[in-house]
Amino acid sequence: MGPAQDIFGQLWKEYAKSDSRYLVSDSFVVSIETITVLLWGPLCLYMAYLTTFNHSLKHPLRIIICMAHLYGDTLYYATSLYDHYVNGIPHSRPEVLYFWVYYFLMNFVWIVVPAYLLYNSVSLISQAMTRFDEEARAKKIQ
Template identity: 60%
Template sequence: MFGSSKDSLPTASNVGSPIHPFYPLGVDVVGYLANKWSVATLLGIFLGGLLVLLGLAWASVSWFSPRLRKLDKLIILWFILSGTIHFFFEGYFALNHTRMGAAQDLFGQLWKEYALSDSRYLTSDPFVLCMESITALCWGPLSFCTAYMITVNHPLRYPLQALVSLGQIYGDILYYATSMFDHYHKNLTYCRPEAYYFWFYFFFMNFIWIVIPGALLYQSIKATSQAFAALYKMSNTLQVNDAAKKSSINGHVKTS
């Protein structure tokens, strides 16, 4: 999983037709067709589209809420990015999981490139399919909703931010755990042996959705805690003032 081995690459003698580059060797990828576009082309189109989207989002938020803090604007961009990937990219997989091997559109080819680090995306793996479906249906729309709540400074901003972030962290941990369980317990490796497929595709690209949501979850918990602390302080102050007022009234009555 962590090193490269030319002797372990698929060949016509050890893998059935059609030959494909995915692991474990011999895994059944229905209707596999090699990608038509290069990795550079796929990433260039995908990242270029995301940059345009985020640029438009930044301009729109700056126009709509000019006094919004820069940090909040960056958080909005994060949730727009997450919502786009969850709803459209991962939603694409959930809808097209049975034909991923033959897909030649942009998202299909991108998924086949990523699947070099996790072939479960080409075999309708039950866990991956369920996890990605929940992500697309729940965390996608809620990410967009959270971005809006931050833009308008809505009271639900922090509860939604915490909910989405916790969901992202939970899904990622399960994603890692199921793959590692199969690797170490069942001796099933879904990732090619070249190190960058594991460390960049599988580990790093998913770890981002643990680090940033973790920071946002902490921010939400801290803000919620401070809000309740302020509420309790205000409530106690009102109770003390009310008690003092009643005592003053009672004293005045007795004196009279």
């Protein structure tokens, strides 16, 4: 993306100021972004479709996707922090815009939103299973 002059190339280079791994084809970033594009992206679209029609499979699929996003973002932060504190290689510029807005805040959204959706789906499934168990017990008593 380095020599790219189109809008996407320029956006990519701007974001790379907050995480230089995006300009050097870091193996972790390439791997996680490839998995996101090829697997999690299409599954998110499918989950949106299921949500539109209120299909019951949306909750199990949402749990899988949310866990994947939480895991991926945790690794994203962890590998960067490891490089910074253990190897002495900072990947982000220290300015507020690049570190706190681009690097931290824009990626933290991928923790907050999936965590909320995960909690919501787990709660709903738990409530449904509690109700199912109560009905099953009531049928046994009769």
